[in-house]
Amino acid sequence: QNLEGLRERLILQARRDTPVAMVTVSGRVVSPDLYPLVPGMRISDLIAAGGGLQEAAYNEEAEVTRYTVGPNQTLVTQHINVKLSDALAGDAESDLRLEAHDVLNIKEIPEWHQKEFVQIAGEVSFPGRIAITRGEGLRSLLERVGGLTSQAYPFGAVLLRGSIKDRQKQELTRLIRKLELDIASMAQRRLKGPAEGKQVVLAGLLEKVKNIEPTGRLVIDVARLLTDKKYDVVLQNGDRVLIPTVPQEVSVLGEVHYPTSHLYEAGLERNAYIKRSGGYTERADPGQAYVVRANGSVLSAGASWFSSPDFDMRPGDAIVVPLELRE
Numbered sequence: 001q002n003l004e005g006l007r008e009r010l011i012l013q014a015r016r017d018t019p020v021a022m023v024t025v026s027g028r029v030v031s032p033d034l035y036p037l038v039p040g041m042r043i044s045d046l047i048a049a050g051g052g053l054q055e056a057a058y059n060e061e062a063e064v065t066r067y068t069v070g071p072n073q074t075l076v077t078q079h080i081n082v083k084l085s086d087a088l089a090g091d092a093e094s095d096l097r098l099e100a101h102d103v104l105n106i107k108e109i110p111e112w113h114q115k116e117f118v119q120i121a122g123e124v125s126f127p128g129r130i131a132i133t134r135g136e137g138l139r140s141l142l143e144r145v146g147g148l149t150s151q152a153y154p155f156g157a158v159l160l161r162g163s164i165k166d167r168q169k170q171e172l173t174r175l176i177r178k179l180e181l182d183i184a185s186m187a188q189r190r191l192k193g194p195a196e197g198k199q200v201v202l203a204g205l206l207e208k209v210k211n212i213e214p215t216g217r218l219v220i221d222v223a224r225l226l227t228d229k230k231y232d233v234v235l236q237n238g239d240r241v242l243i244p245t246v247p248q249e250v251s252v253l254g255e256v257h258y259p260t261s262h263l264y265e266a267g268l269e270r271n272a273y274i275k276r277s278g279g280y281t282e283r284a285d286p287g288q289a290y291v292v293r294a295n296g297s298v299l300s301a302g303a304s305w306f307s308s309p310d311f312d313m314r315p316g317d318a319i320v321v322p323l324e325l326r327e
Helices: 002-013 043-049 084-088 138-144 162-189 194-210 270-276
Strands: 022-027 033-036 057-069 075-082 103-108 116-122 128-132 158-160 240-243 249-254 260-263 290-292 298-300 318-321
Touching: 022 043, 043 084, 043 103, 057 084, 075 084, 128 138, 158 162, 162 194, 249 270, 270 318
Parallel strands: 022 103, 116 240, 249 318
Antiparallel strands: 022 033, 057 075, 057 103, 116 128, 158 240, 249 260, 290 298, 290 318
């Protein structure tokens, strides 16, 4: 309060030939602010007035910005770099004498940031909340936590990220809005017959979409990144990583007579799992069926859906048979 009153008095006392006797310190000091300029005041004095340097202060270099009135009554701005550590050590050349209106900026240590952590759980030797360095990859983290256990299923690894979850929420909001507009448009046209049925289907889809909870999952391939650095994933603060055990099942979902999970059998094709779930229902759209891999990737149906070796079923896979939308 006393400092504020002194500032107000100095401003009121200022005249054309007597500039406001104030200087500013900004950046990484405890109390960045506008301070009275006392006779003989230097950089080190202003830093002391500001409570000293913060932990994140970069003491190799600071900058003084000086404003003066030049020829033709124009404002002249000058930027002066000083060696801050020398100034604080008492070097008179670096510890500049300040002038009215000077602004001292204390820079931040490059890439200074708060500690970052990720949570890793499941089949690693030392799971837990782990501190990471900025830019560290998942490959490095797995090495630091002792690697995978003998029961680990790296292909099914899960990485959840907050920023991805936020984007998924935005996309779901847009999709919900679009479905609502489509349904409202159909209602206004008072459609009958098959078109009316499509409106009912869209209404059901809307309810399902509204109940979706975004996970923020990023599809990763731990098995591949462990052998090839180019597939590594840069971690972010707050990431959650789960390395599951080897699953024993393949799930069949959607328009089959008995949606359930079946024990995985090496070499068993997708069609065999679908038959074990009673086959397709009358409302199924087999041509749009797809497989969700254990790592979150999706393989869509097509001409090679039953023949390509890339589409061999793996433990933890899920076969999804969608509903056919008829006009």
